[in-house]
Amino acid sequence: EPEVTQTPSHQVTQMGQEVILRCVPISNHLYFYWYRQILGQKVEFLVSFYNNEISEKSEIFDDQFSVERPDGSNFTLKIRSTKLEDSAMYFCASRPTTGDYGYTFGSGTRLTVV
Amino acid sequence: DQQVKQNSPSLSVQEGRISILNCDYTNSMFDYFLWYKKYPAEGPTFLISISSIKDKNEDGRFTVFLNKSAKHLSLHIVPSQPGDSAVYFCAGPANAGGTSYGKLTFGQGTILTVHP
Numbered sequence: 001e002p003e004v005t006q007t008p009s010h011q012v013t014q015m016g017q018e019v020i021l022r023c024v025p026i027s028n029h030l031y032f033y034w035y036r037q038i039l040g041q042k043v044e045f046l047v048s049f050y051n052n053e054i055s056e057k058s059e060i061f062d063d064q065f066s067v068e069r070p071d072g073s074n075f076t077l078k079i080r081s082t083k084l085e086d087s088a089m090y091f092c093a094s095r096p097t098t099g100d101y102g103y104t105f106g107s108g109t110r111l112t113v114v
Numbered sequence: 115d116q117q118v119k120q121n122s123p124s125l126s127v128q129e130g131r132i133s134i135l136n137c138d139y140t141n142s143m144f145d146y147f148l149w150y151k152k153y154p155a156e157g158p159t160f161l162i163s164i165s166s167i168k169d170k171n172e173d174g175r176f177t178v179f180l181n182k183s184a185k186h187l188s189l190h191i192v193p194s195q196p197g198d199s200a201v202y203f204c205a206g207p208a209n210a211g212g213t214s215y216g217k218l219t220f221g222q223g224t225i226l227t228v229h230p
Contacts, residue, residue, distance in 0.1 A: 004157075031216050043158065043220040045208060056217050091157050095216055103148070103218065105157035 002026040006092050006106035013082050013113055021077045021109045023092030029104075032075045033093040034067065036060075037108075043091070049075065082113045116141040116206050120221035128229055133191040135224050137204035142185065148218070149178060149189045150203045158203060162189070194228045201225050 005024040013019050025032050034046040047057040049067055066078045075094075079086055092106040117140040127133045139147070146165045150158035164171045164178045164187065171178050177190045191198055201223045208219040 006157075033216070033218075035218075042222050043203065043205075045217045045219070048217055093157075103160060103216070105150075105159070107155070107157045110155075 002104070004092055004094055004104050004106035006090075006109050008109060009107065010110045011112070013111070015084060015113055016081050019079050019082055019111065021079075021090050021092075021111070023075045023077070023106055024073050025075055025092065025094035026096075026104055027073070029094035029096050031055075031095040031097075032067075032069070033095075033103075034077045035091045035093060035105075036088040037091070038085075038088040046077070046090075079111075082111075084113050087111055087113045116144060116208050116219050118147075118204050118206050118219055118221040120202075120204060120224050122224050123222070124225040124227070126227045126229065127194050129196055130193045133189075133194045133198065133226055133228065135189040135191075135202050135204075135226065137187050137189075137221050139185050139187070139206060142182070144206055147178070147180070147187055147204060147206045149176075150205060150220075151198075152201045152203065152223070161202075191226075194226075196228045196230050199226055199228050 007022045032049040035043050037043045045058050047061045047067055048055045064080045068076050089108045089110050091108045093103050095103045119138045146163055148163045149161040151161050152158045162173050162176045162178050164180050169180050175191055180187045203223045204221045205218045208217040
């Protein structure tokens with residue numbers, strides 16, 4: 001069964017450092033997303049990406065965050081200057097079309113900012 | 115915008131019995147809801163969906179019921195198995211009235227424990 005692949009599974013970084021979280025969505029999917037879950041809290045939306053541009057973003061997704069689809073397969077989330085409160089599980093997801101409910105999530109990257 | 119709430123943080127049932135997980139939502143305008151299952155250290159896994167034109171959808175041991183007048187949906191697992199022990203999330207489109215680009219809003223999750 002096709003999977004969404006995320007790397008690394010766990011990233012530890014110092015406050016103020018830049019991190020890049022990587023995702024390989026399912027190849028024929030058109031919509032890509034990043035979500036995060038802070039320990040003990042809800043899974044929350046960060047950003048959606050369609051047709052090579054951001055289609056929607058949450059208030060969490062400020063200027064410190066950016067996304068990119070540098071080639072035909074990877075989808076990355078960059079945090080420019082990490083803060084302690086960025087520590088969370090980050091999930092990448094993809095979906096084939098608007099009419100398909102089949103969101104597929106990756107296994108997540110646990111980001112720990114120290 | 116849509117909000118979804120799961121008011122029971124945990125549920126414990128005996129193997130073979132029925133598990134009923136509940137979810138309430140705030141906005142009558144929606145296209146669909148989804149249920150996800152999540153194991154520790156893994157991403158959410160899609161379980162079952164229901165569209166606004168239905169009041170029930172069944173897939174094997176899993177059935178989702180939708181009560182639009184009460185703005186309530188529930189997931190029934192029959193019979194429950196120890197392998198069903200996980201966190202269950204309901205989720206729906208965050209933007210009132212439809213799909214937009216597919217932004218989802220999630221409930222807080224319910225931890226289901228099925229005892230052998």
